[in-house]
Amino acid sequence: HNSNISNRRNEFVFEVLSFDYDESILNGFVDYWTEPNKSNTKMKFELQKTWETKRRLKTWAANQKKWDKPKPKTKTMSKLDAQINEWQKAKELL
Structure with a gap:
């Protein structure tokens, strides 16, 4: 039994990394737990x-x-993009 939390953390990390999953999955798991x-x-x-x-x-x-399902590409523009668009249209009118 190991009372030092950082030693126990290292043991846990070592155990988790012995499993064959994507690195990002293992890192998220370790961070959370x-x-x-x-x-x-x-x-x-x-x-x-x-x-x-x-x-x-x-x-x-x-x-x-x-949870990581790719989000469907929508045609919505960010507010900033919309403003830039308007600005460019206005510029063309000058």
């Missing part, structure tokens, strides 16, 4: 009633795929 509590004694994953890294990662990866 190693968030320390206010007293800096435990990390979020240590505060769960149940924990199995392999299962959590599988769910995490599946959710990332679900």
